[in-house]
Amino acid sequence: MMENSATGVLWPEQKLEILYQDEALVAVNKPSGLLVHRSLIDKHETQFAMQMVRDQIGQYVYPLHRLDRPTSGVLLMALSSEVARLISQQFEARTLQKSYLAIVRGHLTGEGLIDYPLVEQLDKIADKKANQHQPAKAAQTQYQCLAQSEIDAEINRYPTSRFSLLKLLPKHGRKHQIRRHLAHLRHPIIYDVNYGDNKYNKYFKNLNQATRLALHAHKLELTHPVSGQPLKLKAALDESFKQLLTMTKLTFNEERV
Template identity: 30%
Template sequence: MEEVTILYQDEDLIFANKPSGLLVHRDQGHAQDKVTLMGLLRDQVGQYVHAINRIDRPVSGIVLFTTKRELINIIKNDWTGEKTHKEYIALAKGKKLEKGTFAFALKSDDGSLKEASTEFIPLFEFATTTLYKIKINTGRKHQIRRHFSRRCMNIIGDTCYGKGEFNRYFRSEFGLYRIFLHSYRLKMIHPVSLMPMDIICKLPLELVEVLRKMGLSSDELYQLIEQSRW
């Protein structure tokens, strides 16, 4: 296994780039997984690390760790507030929707409904799909994937909530064997220095290559991302 790509590191925090297919850490449903991002990062930096957030196994991008247990609750208390800004990039089925918000509740594992809010901006419309920049204001399980699928805008490559015919098409035509969902940007206040932080994790090559084959270059992609405003 290659080394974990560290996007930023200081004595308190580590922002890591999780590749698609790797768990952040073991849980009850994946106790058999011996290789996790947390384990790889721990061995790489030579000390125990605590995961602040978790992104789904097929999703890539930013995961935040702290090396200090006493900072866990401090960071998590602000995780779904206005002080923390979490952006994703996704390719979804269908014609573009104008800038907007999905604000409807989602069921949790215990069956109760939980408030959920997902903002989105269309970046580029292809023939049958649209590229979006997404911001989540809550942290529900599979939130982006569920919100988009409920509006028939399934994320391409999503094997849980997606559309099989679209997924098969993108596998055969573009070699996409993963979900097109990436944790791109995380803005927050450092829990110790109180300085603003802005961490960016560019899309992995396999996603950039899909867009290139569809007619959107990497330069155009990042220009669209940075020009769009919330």
Template identity: 40%
Template sequence: MLVILHRDERFVVVDKPSGLAVHPGWADDERTAMHEVRDLLGQKVFPVHRLDRATSGVLVFALAPESARVFCEMFEEGRVEKHYLALVRGVAPEAGTIDHPIPRREGGPRVPASTSFRRVWRGDHLSLVDAEPHSGRLHQVRRHMKHISHPLIGDANYGKGALNREYRERFGLARLALHARSLGFVHPWEGKPITFEAALPEDLRAPFERIGVVI
């Protein structure tokens, strides 16, 4: 279920659950986050960035085309600070920055992309990292963690099927272990820094507790 975190006359911020596509142009789904927010507010909304269907967390929609253009520029120019929690295979480095080109969209040319990360918990064969992508590319956190040999648990595209099945059967982790925990920027109309946070959802919190992840 979608939860509204913030609404004003220019934009709305929601907490998107895993399994829900953002926009009908990015999926064949009859129901998307855009539809859900439109129905909750009773008005048209405009997507300004994307989260993968399997990713949960903070998502912004503009309430008018003019506001959408402002937000799209902010995201494109890297003026939005995004933090994701990702459970990955292996013991990741304590911190680092990954510079590796990846496409903006499926089938597109590779373009520069950068993600910083820091490890916030480690197990014997797992790590929880806080990932901060500095650009908005297709599956950026997932691709970059795979690039340094630490793919996300539950990732059907870049992870290992056998390992994903093991964590689903043993711990009930039946989704991609990626959550957009916070998003911050300078309010473009008020000039004040503002940050929005989404709590870890139950379909990650409970499996993490069983695994022993400490946040």
């Protein structure tokens, strides 16, 4: 195993878990803390999901979508430029369905739609030539509460602390959309260092130094670009996410999702 110095998260040095592979596509379960591809910001990093998958299967891969570095879960890649084009069309038409799991602060009950436009967050290095004054763009995320809990810990100003496990279906793909939407509702994701609650982040880091963002890309459903058949990909929760479930006393029922 190899440790990422920035996050303390461990992942296999040589191999990633392959969820699906055929002549057109390959999907892996990306660990939290692993970059999808090289970044101008993280020049010191030497391991990237795309490179690892390429070396693992002995074939060049084409990226189809992104997962934030601290987010784990289903990462899909094409094995040809033509397949990449066909899948990109599905992303643009929003005919793919991405499903995430997140642990958030507080009790967010029931289900609903977060309809909150977001201003695109530009990277200071990679997007320095882009228009820096863009209007907010449509962004919608469906949510469903799967479980709730309360622990005897005074993290903020209350004697106990509450948590919810959510299923999230983003309708758009804005940068950090789920994280920003949940922060907007004042139910930030646990250990979100960008949009979360610093007191909660500190509490969980003190409990476990390997604490990671409690966001997991659980499922990806699409139409296979060659066969035309429905394709459902699912990534199991890793140990670091399971540890957060244990620390928050949340129960995950796989049958409900």
